[in-house]
Amino acid sequence: MSVKESWEPKIIGFCCNWCSYAGADLAGTSRMNYPASIRVIRVPCSGRVNPQFIARAFQLGADGVLVAGCHPGDCHYSTGNYFTRRRMLLLTRFLEYLGVDPDRFEVRWISGSEGQKFADTVREFTERVRALGPSPKKRDAS
Amino acid sequence: MSGMNQVTDRLRERVRELLADGKIHTFIGYERAWDPYRPIPFFATEAGEAERLIIDELCVPSTPKYMLDFFGREGVVGLLVKGCDSLAVERLLRDHRVERESMYIIGVACTGLLDRDKVKARALEEGWGAVEEVRREGDAFVLVTAAGEKELGPEYLMERCRTCEVKVPTVYDELLGEEVAATAEPRDFAEVAEIEAMTPAERRAYWERQFSRCIRCFACRNVCPACNCRICVFEERVPRWLGRKTDVGEQEMFHFTRALHVAGRCVDCGECDRVCPVNIPLRKLNRKLMKDIGELFGIEKPFMPAETEPLGQFRPDDPDEFE
Numbered sequence: 001m002s003v004k005e006s007w008e009p010k011i012i013g014f015c016c017n018w019c020s021y022a023g024a025d026l027a028g029t030s031r032m033n034y035p036a037s038i039r040v041i042r043v044p045c046s047g048r049v050n051p052q053f054i055a056r057a058f059q060l061g062a063d064g065v066l067v068a069g070c071h072p073g074d075c076h077y078s079t080g081n082y083f084t085r086r087r088m089l090l091l092t093r094f095l096e097y098l099g100v101d102p103d104r105f106e107v108r109w110i111s112g113s114e115g116q117k118f119a120d121t122v123r124e125f126t127e128r129v130r131a132l133g134p135s136p137k138k139r140d141a142s
Numbered sequence: 143m144s145g146m147n148q149v150t151d152r153l154r155e156r157v158r159e160l161l162a163d164g165k166i167h168t169f170i171g172y173e174r175a176w177d178p179y180r181p182i183p184f185f186a187t188e189a190g191e192a193e194r195l196i197i198d199e200l201c202v203p204s205t206p207k208y209m210l211d212f213f214g215r216e217g218v219v220g221l222l223v224k225g226c227d228s229l230a231v232e233r234l235l236r237d238h239r240v241e242r243e244s245m246y247i248i249g250v251a252c253t254g255l256l257d258r259d260k261v262k263a264r265a266l267e268e269g270w271g272a273v274e275e276v277r278r279e280g281d282a283f284v285l286v287t288a289a290g291e292k293e294l295g296p297e298y299l300m301e302r303c304r305t306c307e308v309k310v311p312t313v314y315d316e317l318l319g320e321e322v323a324a325t326a327e328p329r330d331f332a333e334v335a336e337i338e339a340m341t342p343a344e345r346r347a348y349w350e351r352q353f354s355r356c357i358r359c360f361a362c363r364n365v366c367p368a369c370n371c372r373i374c375v376f377e378e379r380v381p382r383w384l385g386r387k388t389d390v391g392e393q394e395m396f397h398f399t400r401a402l403h404v405a406g407r408c409v410d411c412g413e414c415d416r417v418c419p420v421n422i423p424l425r426k427l428n429r430k431l432m433k434d435i436g437e438l439f440g441i442e443k444p445f446m447p448a449e450t451e452p453l454g455q456f457r458p459d460d461p462d463e464f465e
Contacts, residue, residue, distance in 0.1 A: 051398075052375075052399055052402075055394075055395055056383075072462060082456035082460070085460055085462060086438075086439065086453055086456050089434070089463070090435065090438070093430070094398075094401070094434075097337065097345065097430050098346075098349050098394070099342055099348070138390070138391025138392075
């Protein structure tokens with residue numbers, strides 16, 4: 001696929017307030033470098049991530065979507081991410097079934113102390129999405 | 143095996159009694175209407191109307207969803223329910239959209255319905271005229287038509303009936319007809335596996351071809367017993383999840399959302415597939431989710447309404463493929 005040289009992947013990252021967002025914060029305060037391709041959206045819990053959010057992100061032309069939450073067992077709300085895990089297991093398969101490249105969708109458990117993991121995840125994910133090229137936009141923002 | 147028409151007289155008699163005694167104010171069954179090959183739901187409100195009721199292998203539409211039209215109304219509604227319909231009743235009960243006391247359910251044991259489109263096509267081709275009666279004789283169906291008796295083989299059975307495991311309703315107040323053993327071909331999800339075996343590009347093209355036909359009539363939503371929200375997400379103004387524009391992106395958004403909203407709650411009645419005017423294989427979406435729910439969470443019969451839905455619960459030792 002020929003891509004304009006100026007193209008940079010656009011990744012939407014849903015980060016839970018208590019772990020992954022804190023992890024992203026730590027990456028920042030520790031001055032770690034990671035690509036600016038990610039747009040972080042803070043959610044109260046990874047359980048807040050409605051599959052429609054992800055579908056809408058792809059619809060509006062996101063090249064990749066990352067969902068990040070506390071490690072199972074560490075949820076601020078005790079059990080929220082266990083529900084997320086069931087939902088995301090289904091969703092990854094369903095997106096693949098509909099023909100979305102599974103490499104464009106990523107779920108990670110990132111704790112508040114894992115700034116390095118957040119930076120690494122974004123870097124790896126960006127490179128993977130870059131290799132895939134732009135994802136088709138299906139709707140104008142309104 | 144002799145077919146559901148055997149119980150027609152008994153059905154009429156019971157409905158007449160129930161309406162006359164005031165036990166129910168309405169009975170939802172079927173009548174033969176303008177197209178005799180496609181009986182339609184019939185709402186009997188007077189004892190005299192019981193004579194119009196019929197039941198045979200052409201009476202396909204599911205009745206329980208009509209219960210929502212009686213939401214908040216006093217009195218009891220009578221309902222004719224086949225095996226697949228009884229799962230729809232259970233769905234509505236578990237979702238707290240109907241009360242068991244507001245229904246009087248007459249169950250009927252069913253050995254499989256006819257594919258009305260297939261039958262109608264053959265009838266038109268061979269000029270059978272109106273159909274008066276449908277019987278079952280062994281594995282075959284006998285249609286009494288204006289052009290005489292016509293026999294149809296088991297290949298005229300509806301696709302969804304081939305793997306049906308719920309021939310006798312799971313919930314009823316009285317049961318008409320002989321109980322039949324639930325013998326079914328195994329549910330092997332072959333049609334889902336077929337799509338899974340495609341390359342990502344083929345899958346993309348396949349679904350775009352399907353979704354591009356969608357006219358967003360919402361028939362699939364309206365008929366679905368699991369789609370029973372009082373305010374549907376597609377009718378919300380803010381946020382507007384579904385744009386008005388007709389394009390494949392919006393259509394895909396609709397079908398993606400619909401399938402996931404019934405994930406873990408779908409009873410696999412196949413009504414969405416049947417009512418789609420442009421033949422989008424909606425069941426292949428539902429059944430993909432059903433297959434994965436069964437495999438991932440070890441649920442043997444994911445189409446059976448359970449006390450807690452698969453996505454409303456978890457186990458700490460669920461598979462974890464996320465790092």
